[in-house]
Amino acid sequence: MKYQTEFRDPQLAKGLLETIAATVCDYPQVITLMEVCGTHTMAIYQHGIRALLPEKIRLISGPGCPVCVTPVSYVDHAVALARRPETIIATFGDMVRVPGSSSSLLHEQARGATIKIVYSPLDAVTLAEKNPATDVVFLGVGFETTTPTIAGAILTAAGKNLDNFYVLCSHKTMPGPMAALAGDPELQVDGYLCPAHVSAIIGANAYQPLVDAYQVPCVVTGFEPLDVLQGVLMLARQVINGESRVENQYNRVVKADGNRKAQELLKQVFEPCDADWRGIGKIPDSGLQLRSDYARFDAAQQFPVDIEPAVEHQGCLCGEILKGKVRPNDCPLFRTTCTPEDPVGACMVSSEGTCAAEYKYGT
Amino acid sequence: MKSDVILLGHGSGGKLSHQLLDDLIVPILSGIDQRDQNDAAVLAAQHGRLAFTTDSYVVDPIFFPGGNIGDLAIHGTVNDLAMAGATPVAISVGLIIEEGLAISELKKILESMRVAAGQADVTIVTGDTKVVPRGKADKLFINTSGIGVIEHDLEISGSNAQAGDKILINGTIGDHGMAVLACREGLELESAIVTDSAPLNGMVNELIEELGEQLHTLRDPTRGGVATTLKEIALQSQVEITLSETTLPINPSVNGACAILGLDPLFVANEGKLLAFVAEEAADQALAILQRHLHGEQAAIIGEVTATAPGKVRLKTAIGGLRAIEMLAGEHLPRIC
Numbered sequence: 143m144k145y146q147t148e149f150r151d152p153q154l155a156k157g158l159l160e161t162i163a164a165t166v167c168d169y170p171q172v173i174t175l176m177e178v179c180g181t182h183t184m185a186i187y188q189h190g191i192r193a194l195l196p197e198k199i200r201l202i203s204g205p206g207c208p209v210c211v212t213p214v215s216y217v218d219h220a221v222a223l224a225r226r227p228e229t230i231i232a233t234f235g236d237m238v239r240v241p242g243s244s245s246s247l248l249h250e251q252a253r254g255a256t257i258k259i260v261y262s263p264l265d266a267v268t269l270a271e272k273n274p275a276t277d278v279v280f281l282g283v284g285f286e287t288t289t290p291t292i293a294g295a296i297l298t299a300a301g302k303n304l305d306n307f308y309v310l311c312s313h314k315t316m317p318g319p320m321a322a323l324a325g326d327p328e329l330q331v332d333g334y335l336c337p338a339h340v341s342a343i344i345g346a347n348a349y350q351p352l353v354d355a356y357q358v359p360c361v362v363t364g365f366e367p368l369d370v371l372q373g374v375l376m377l378a379r380q381v382i383n384g385e386s387r388v389e390n391q392y393n394r395v396v397k398a399d400g401n402r403k404a405q406e407l408l409k410q411v412f413e414p415c416d417a418d419w420r421g422i423g424k425i426p427d428s429g430l431q432l433r434s435d436y437a438r439f440d441a442a443q444q445f446p447v448d449i450e451p452a453v454e455h456q457g458c459l460c461g462e463i464l465k466g467k468v469r470p471n472d473c474p475l476f477r478t479t480c481t482p483e484d485p486v487g488a489c490m491v492s493s494e495g496t497c498a499a500e501y502k503y504g505t
Numbered sequence: 506m507k508s509d510v511i512l513l514g515h516g517s518g519g520k521l522s523h524q525l526l527d528d529l530i531v532p533i534l535s536g537i538d539q540r541d542q543n544d545a546a547v548l549a550a551q552h553g554r555l556a557f558t559t560d561s562y563v564v565d566p567i568f569f570p571g572g573n574i575g576d577l578a579i580h581g582t583v584n585d586l587a588m589a590g591a592t593p594v595a596i597s598v599g600l601i602i603e604e605g606l607a608i609s610e611l612k613k614i615l616e617s618m619r620v621a622a623g624q625a626d627v628t629i630v631t632g633d634t635k636v637v638p639r640g641k642a643d644k645l646f647i648n649t650s651g652i653g654v655i656e657h658d659l660e661i662s663g664s665n666a667q668a669g670d671k672i673l674i675n676g677t678i679g680d681h682g683m684a685v686l687a688c689r690e691g692l693e694l695e696s697a698i699v700t701d702s703a704p705l706n707g708m709v710n711e712l713i714e715e716l717g718e719q720l721h722t723l724r725d726p727t728r729g730g731v732a733t734t735l736k737e738i739a740l741q742s743q744v745e746i747t748l749s750e751t752t753l754p755i756n757p758s759v760n761g762a763c764a765i766l767g768l769d770p771l772f773v774a775n776e777g778k779l780l781a782f783v784a785e786e787a788a789d790q791a792l793a794i795l796q797r798h799l800h801g802e803q804a805a806i807i808g809e810v811t812a813t814a815p816g817k818v819r820l821k822t823a824i825g826g827l828r829a830i831e832m833l834a835g836e837h838l839p840r841i842c
Contacts, residue, residue, distance in 0.1 A: 146760060152751075155824035188769075190826020261690055261766065367824045482834030493767050503828040505819065 149366030150189070158371040159194055165378050166198040173381050174200045174330055175374060176466050178320060179337035180207030180494025181365050187503035189367040199374060202466035203499075205319045205422060206337055208284040209236045209492035210464055213418045215452040216283075216312045217242035222447040223279050223310065224255040230273060232266035233281040234288075235259045236492045241485060243453040263288075263295035263309075270299065270307035279441045282309040286343040289313045289430060290404040293411035296432075296439050308441035311431055314417050316340050317352050318428030323465060324356035331466070333359035333377035335370070338392050343408075345400025346390040357386040364392040411436055420488065421461025460487035463496050470500040477501065511606045516636025525634065529608070533615040534598060534622075534629045546630035548595055551654040556591035558582060559650040565840040567614065567644050569688045571699035572776075574647055575614035577842060579621035580702045580776060581727070582651040587706040588723045588779065590661040590713060591653030593627040599648035600632070604639045614645065625704035627651070657713060665721045666742035668812035671788035673781045675708065675801040676701065677756040678731050679763065679773030685841045687762055698758050703777030703800045711794050712781060720791070722782035725775070727842060729833040732771040734780060735808075735818050736832045743815040748808035748830070750823045771820075772833045774841050782810065 166173060177183055183203045186192055192201055205211050221242050224231045231247060238247045238257055251257040256276075260266050263280055270278040282292050292309060299307040316337060323329055336349055341362040349360040359380035363373030373391045380387060390396055408430070417429025432440045454461075458480070459473040470476045470489070480486035482501055489495035514521035560581050567574040579596065586593045598618065602611065622629050680701040687698050705725065712720050722742070726734035731753075739746045755770050763770050777800055783791045788806055795804035818830040 146764065150823040152824055187828060189822045189824055190820075190828045191824070194824070194826050261692075367822075367826075371824075502831050502834075505827055505829045 146366070149364070149368045151368065154368055155371060158368065158375060162199065162371065162375050162378060163196045165375065165382065166196055169198060169382050172198055172200050173332050173378055174202060175333045175335060175377050176202050176204040176323070176331045177335040178204040178206040178316070179340065180210065180492065181338070182335055182363070182370065183207070183496050184494055184499050185365050185367065185370060187499040190505070191367060191370055193505070195374065199378065202331075203463070203496040204323065204466055205419060205464045206285070206316075207489070207492050207494040207496070208288070208314065209240060210460065210488045210495050211314060211319075211419045211421070212240070212283050212312050212488065213420045213452065214243055214454055215418070215449065216310075217246065218449050218452055219442070219447070220247060220281055220310060221245045221250055222449045223441060223445060224250040224257060226277070226445065226447065228276045230256045230258055230269060230276050230278045231281065232258045232260050232269055232278055234261075234283070237281050237283060239485060239491045240488045241455070243450050263292045264298060267295050267299050267302070267304065267307055270304050271302065274306060277306050277308060277445070279308045279310055282311045282313055285314055285316060285337070285340045286408070287339040289412065290343065290407045293407045296411055296436055299439065300436070308439055308444060309432070310441040312417075313412065313430035314419070315414070315428055315430060316344065317349055318425045319419055319422055321352050321355065322422055322425050324352065324358050326465065329465060329467060331358060332381050333361070335373045335377065336360050336362045338362065338364045338369075338395065341392065341396045341400070343401050343404045345398055346388055346396055347398050348400065349388045353386050353388055359386045360388045362388070362390045362392050362396050364395065421464035455486045458487040460489045463489050470497040470504075473497070509608050511602050511604060511608065511611065511636055513604050513636055513638060516602070516634060522634065529612060530615060530632065530634060533612070533619055534632065536619065546595065548630065548652070551594070554655040556586050556589040556653040556655055557650070558585040558589075559648065560585060561646060561648045562842060563643070563646050563840050564685060564842050565643060566689055567610070569685045569700060570697050571684060572702045573614050573617055574645060575618040576621035577700075577702050577776060578647040578649045579618050579625065580704050581842065582649040583625040583627055583704045583706050584725045584779070586651050586653035587709040588725050589653065589655065590657065590659055590709070590723065591655045592710065593625060593651055593653045593706055595630040596622065596627050596649055596651045598629055598632040600634045601642055601646040602634065602636045603642040603644050604636055606644050611645070621704065625706055659713065659718060659720065661713075661720060661723050663722055663724055663738050663741040666738050666744050666782045666810050667721055667784070668744055668810055669785045670721055670782040670810040671785055671806050672735070672746065672748070672808040672810065673783065673788065673791055673795060673804060673806050674731065674754065675705070675779055675795045675798070676777075676803040677754045677759065678726070678775060678778065679759045679770035680756055681776040682730070682773035682841050683759045683762050692762060694758055694762055696758050698756065698762065701775055701777035705777065705779050705800065708795065708798045708801060709779065711798070712791060715794055716783060716787050716791060719784040719787035720781065721784070722780075724780050726778055726780055727776060728774050730770070730772040730774055731780065732769070732818070732830045733833045736830060738782070739818050740816045745811045745814040745816075746808055746818045747811065748818070748820045750820055752805050752807050754803045754805045771830065776842065
């Protein structure tokens, strides 16, 4: 992992920090930059970046943690499916602990449901192959980074003629919510650190319509500390010069047009749909659903189940945190009622969640 | 042994049980042909203080790169005794076997327990075997308890870390947890990650003999990893601990696998590592002791103790930032030991 040391070089970091400080020192206002992606949030905390930046740069966390923006109703749906007999719920680890209205997958597992944590959607296909008498439901949560692998898993299951592999879809896409937040009069975002891995799929050009509509600077930025510092510097320069452009700091991975093959795979299996975002609400065309040709893999269509009415926990500020309007310490539940051991909101559960990051790394 | 797998009858207490004990377990574990027919092992009374510990092992899979559940169980209990500053004397072994376990696998595990006990210079003096129906356990669970004797008057304890202390570790962090995880999940890595499971009592004896009162705290960072163990010590001793990211020894494969899976090596379990808190003036000597040891070649000084913010653990990051380190919350990696 050469990349890990090269992009954490203390001397280069010091130089970048000095340049950032010199760039913003005469600017009359505080520059508010939103890191959209949960991995950015984690990296910023993990490396202690916020405290190293000048006071004129304010970093706020955005809606880019897929587990965090998944609505309570989805967790309730997964819980209802987990209660079906002869069912295996296959999921990435974080979803297991996200509280639903009255239960969570972790609680259902303790009561006898079969929940399997997988590291790839293809592992869920293998589970289905090995358990032909059981319905395997994969929880399809994530952005463009993971969705192509889920499309691949569905095509693999189709190729193997599996009739017991399903996906409960809650796929979301960028940059819809960034536009929603850019248009929010209560929120002043001066620039976006655009997600690294999502951009590797959708391409840097995908942010051009956002820049055209809202004149907000966008810099596609990598996840290592030097990437983040350089991204911040590029955004600060745009803000100070009164510019709004798409720039690509992470050009060692992200191309202007993205990954065409992955995009085609997505198009083949999924089609855009409106999606509910926790804290933000419904955003048109910001989700992905299975095309009718693949409806037989859709757990929501294939298994009608009773889902309890969704109840958000009173006092949980996840929604406001996901919009960058408040910080975890502003939430009365943070560190008191809501902890990683007994989380109230998804932001405390996910390894990419802002509250989990603040709890784990905040000084 | 007629059957090549464990049958329920092997745990019945009857003929098959006797056969299993006399033909396999006792000769391998104790190295003697005939077992003592008494209900308890009798040990000579020891001078000084005794240390007593117990631990159960449920690791999945039971064989992993560099070790298996058997040597892990011996190392774990030996190390728990060593961390109290005790010299391990006697160990008990309780086996809970799932019906159907291959005798050949059990034999291999018992043999490695014998080797591990030999390396740690400790005797397996008593044991118990139960067999449960298929599906009621997962292949094999092992409980080991150990007694050790403390032959000195030093207070080596988690509540004895002192401001000014330097913190040492005897090698790379996170190897065991990632070795088991990579093996269990079939992760294909460029170079295999091997467990660090090893007995540390020899190394501890040398630290005690050569450092004496300058050795304040010893702890093995097993489940919860280095981060959780240091947080425990910070709370117990009411001191502040500051780690330096650039000095943390981490195997590149472990770093890579952690990066892929979103894990932090600081929270990943070790089974052959110790954290030693020593007086500042003894730090270089302690480092030399660790480094001359087989299991300490990559030893390093990774942090220091101050009195500023009692109970806090902080990490100075490579780029000069500062972040807090908290205890592991929830289940990180299930069944790694």
